[in-house]
Amino acid sequence: MPLLEVKNLEVSFGLRSGEVKALRNINFTLDRGERLGLVGESGAGKSVLGFSILNLISKPGRISGGEILFEGKNLADMSPEELRDVRGNRISMIFQDPMMTLNPVLTIGQQMIECLQAHRKISKENARTIAIQKLQQVQIPSPETRIDQYPYELSGGMRQRVVIAIGLLMDPDIIIADEPTTALDVTIQAEIMELMVELCERNNVALILITHDLGVVSQVTQKAIVMYAGRIIEQGPTREIINDAQHPYTQGLMNALPQMAIPGQRLNQIRGAMPSLQKIPTGCAFNPRCDYVRDACTQQLPGYTASGNCQVACHMVAELKQAEQASEGA
Amino acid sequence: MTTENQTSANKMPVPEKAPSAWERFKETHVWHSFIKDRVAQISLTIFMGYVIMALFAPAIAPFDPYDPTQIDIMNSELPPSWDEEMGDEQFWLGTDAQGRDLWSTILYGTRISLTIGICAVLLQATIGIIIGLIAGYRGGRVDNILMRFADVQLSFSTMMVAIVVLAVFQASFGTELYQDLARIMLVLVIGIAEWPQYARTIRASVLAEKKKEYVDAARVMGLGQMRIMFRHILPNTLSPILVISTVQVANAIISEASLSFLGLGMPVSQPSLGSLISSGFEYIFSGAWWITVIPGIVLVVLVLVMNLLGDWLRDVLNPKLYKG
Numbered sequence: 084m085p086l087l088e089v090k091n092l093e094v095s096f097g098l099r100s101g102e103v104k105a106l107r108n109i110n111f112t113l114d115r116g117e118r119l120g121l122v123g124e125s126g127a128g129k130s131v132l133g134f135s136i137l138n139l140i141s142k143p144g145r146i147s148g149g150e151i152l153f154e155g156k157n158l159a160d161m162s163p164e165e166l167r168d169v170r171g172n173r174i175s176m177i178f179q180d181p182m183m184t185l186n187p188v189l190t191i192g193q194q195m196i197e198c199l200q201a202h203r204k205i206s207k208e209n210a211r212t213i214a215i216q217k218l219q220q221v222q223i224p225s226p227e228t229r230i231d232q233y234p235y236e237l238s239g240g241m242r243q244r245v246v247i248a249i250g251l252l253m254d255p256d257i258i259i260a261d262e263p264t265t266a267l268d269v270t271i272q273a274e275i276m277e278l279m280v281e282l283c284e285r286n287n288v289a290l291i292l293i294t295h296d297l298g299v300v301s302q303v304t305q306k307a308i309v310m311y312a313g314r315i316i317e318q319g320p321t322r323e324i325i326n327d328a329q330h331p332y333t334q335g336l337m338n339a340l341p342q343m344a345i346p347g348q349r350l351n352q353i354r355g356a357m358p359s360l361q362k363i364p365t366g367c368a369f370n371p372r373c374d375y376v377r378d379a380c381t382q383q384l385p386g387y388t389a390s391g392n393c394q395v396a397c398h399m400v401a402e403l404k405q406a407e408q409a410s411e412g413a
Numbered sequence: 414m415t416t417e418n419q420t421s422a423n424k425m426p427v428p429e430k431a432p433s434a435w436e437r438f439k440e441t442h443v444w445h446s447f448i449k450d451r452v453a454q455i456s457l458t459i460f461m462g463y464v465i466m467a468l469f470a471p472a473i474a475p476f477d478p479y480d481p482t483q484i485d486i487m488n489s490e491l492p493p494s495w496d497e498e499m500g501d502e503q504f505w506l507g508t509d510a511q512g513r514d515l516w517s518t519i520l521y522g523t524r525i526s527l528t529i530g531i532c533a534v535l536l537q538a539t540i541g542i543i544i545g546l547i548a549g550y551r552g553g554r555v556d557n558i559l560m561r562f563a564d565v566q567l568s569f570s571t572m573m574v575a576i577v578v579l580a581v582f583q584a585s586f587g588t589e590l591y592q593d594l595a596r597i598m599l600v601l602v603i604g605i606a607e608w609p610q611y612a613r614t615i616r617a618s619v620l621a622e623k624k625k626e627y628v629d630a631a632r633v634m635g636l637g638q639m640r641i642m643f644r645h646i647l648p649n650t651l652s653p654i655l656v657i658s659t660v661q662v663a664n665a666i667i668s669e670a671s672l673s674f675l676g677l678g679m680p681v682s683q684p685s686l687g688s689l690i691s692s693g694f695e696y697i698f699s700g701a702w703w704i705t706v707i708p709g710i711v712l713v714v715l716v717l718v719m720n721l722l723g724d725w726l727r728d729v730l731n732p733k734l735y736k737g
Contacts, residue, residue: 167636167637168635170635171633172635185630186645186648197636201637
């Protein structure tokens, strides 16, 4: 049994203009210790997916269909008490901006001890010892003094380390990291990413990494999911997706990487922008931006086609593959 | 010698002692703006003076105005001691119509006014904070119901509610019982009448705070609603609470004084500043101005000082109002 299995997940937001589906037909599995990358443009539904795994979609959103099986139990219909026991304890989450995720008026120690005491019957002294240990694990120098400081007394990188330490506090099974390095400067990004991977490996923690950065995904994760307008359009082993993307959208993303551009020329972009969720085109949501669009693409929602170890939602997979082989042959 | 010095210099630096709360406070913006702001310094000094007067009234006052044996009706309406014709050195601010030493009575009156003001505000704050937090955090229907409640409460003026409640109480339970319970009644009435001020302010800041990521983070940690509301959000709304508290104490003191002036507050046997002013009012045309004017000045200065402190605090705690 996989650690986490998401089946046909659907999340809707009830707006005045009607119900909008932010996520449709999401299926994937995650094993213990596995690292999964979740890629897509802004608005693709990555963060909503992250929150829905913890059943923390705030109103007017709700999980309107499907199951989220964590160790076989469905998180979508758990009682609030059961959910509280999972949140922070078995599945924890790390947010984008460490300036905002720490409460400015409580010391780091108070926040960590509070989290420990919420889940375990534990004395303040013991909780403090564990908190110091975790701060040591994330390589914060002199954690004994740092623990009594307020967030504003720490630098950005240091704060994100604290946030990671809080994420690891209860030895969770899964960490969901929602763009954990976006708010940091580039030199620190690499350090923090490395640290997270190392800690996940050492503690056998599964990681769901939400990011726009395909570079990070290729370095860190074993599996990748590409999302577009609330659907998964391609998923499979990271290496295959990076080296041999099947979906025209994924190909576009790869081509848009600065490394792919020829010096002196403009960067490659995917033309157009992601459609608003209220106005998703019929058929394949990507069709207005796609170079290979056919009649089928504008009429029918593409199902998933297996290609190697990947699942791709595109009508054109077979055709594109043939064309590719032909051009290679020529 | 030199080697010794070197080794000691090479030792690991001794970790600095964590700065004490006072040292930390001296680094804060509040302290810095305080030592620069003359008005705030003077206001705080005067306010502290009032607090000391109130706390140590029995020790400072030369007479006990509640003790009838110390009052001599023959001493009534004596002017302040600087009046050379009539003044008596025993009573430096003069006496009131019943022969009580005005200085002692003012000391005790300040004590009563401040106590009632602070207790009433504590009550307001407790009710207002709880309701404001719940309304802001839960939102939706709960918010609607609680805030309509607040609107209804606000549409009755404090004075009207207080007058009706106190008058009915006095009429139905008799003046005797009323005199015993006057303090508690005043605290209750003023406290209950003004809670929407707090509830509204707090709801507004909770609405802003609950969208911040640390609240999401707390929910992700699996913390309960109560914990998130009271331990995570409430401390972040503390600055507006502090600001309105200073203003509200001043308001509560004024309300108490007005009610006492109208004869619905503290009884004449245990006068607050308001009832003192009121009791002297009848004699103002017979030349005994000091019974009204002196407690009046005391009251005005107290309220003014508190409002100035509140203003200063608002400027300090609201970075958007920096005057550069």
